[in-house]
Amino acid sequence: MRNRSVAALLLTGLTVVVLLAFGGTGVLESLTGSPTPAVSSGAAAGQGAPGPAAPAGSAAPANPSSLAEINESLLPAEARQTLASIRAGGPYRYSQDNKTFGNFERILPRQDSGYYREYTVPTPGESDRGARRIITGSGGEKYYTQDHYDSFKFIAEGS
Known part of the structure; x- marks a missing residue:
């Protein structure tokens, strides 16, 4: 017993x-x-509950992480094109785009399941999706990784 x-x-x-x-x-x-x-x-800290995506044209969210920032204008051209597709609501080039990102690496701020979405940034010369991604949060924040989730940078909007 x-x-x-x-x-x-x-x-x-x-x-x-x-x-x-x-x-x-x-x-x-x-x-x-x-x-x-x-x-x-x-x-x-005002980051816990997933909210609706930030409406187009609204002010960019502040960096909710301790990650380094990269200005959107400094991203590769393919990343800026992916951001334009995200803002337009698609279409997306890959079937895996606009799917839930699990944040299993725990580099991005912790959020409830389903908070983050993943999008492919095409890599010239790659025959598959490559390693570059943009991850968006329900609060409107966006992150860029060029090394398949080993590191991220917060995307600051503006010029």
């Missing part, structure tokens, strides 16, 4: 660790009834 109790306790602990490791904070909150520290700290 005691072995079953210990096994159940270990299984419960393992489940919680797996949920936290793979971004299941929303599930954990629904089970416990209280926010996890990672989500509540973002929410306290």
Whole structure:
């Protein structure tokens, strides 16, 4: 009997660790009834809850991360074309574009599942999608990676 109790306790602990490791904070909150520290700290800073995408022509969001910034005008031409497609609502060149980005690397600010969307930035000379991407957040923020999620820069709009 005691072995079953210990096994159940270990299984419960393992489940919680797996949920936290793979971004299941929303599930954990629904089970416990209280926010996890990672989500509540973002929410306290005005970053936690995904909101609607920023309307076209609205002011660019401030950098909600500690990541370096890159001005949109300094991005490669293909990245600027991808941003134009995003603003127009498509069409997108790849079937994987405008799909949920999981942020499994945890480099971008932590958000609920579904907050981030991913878009391919074509790389000249590559026969596949290449490594460059733009990631957008529901709050209107945009990030650029040229090395397939190993690093990101916040995209600052303007000239």
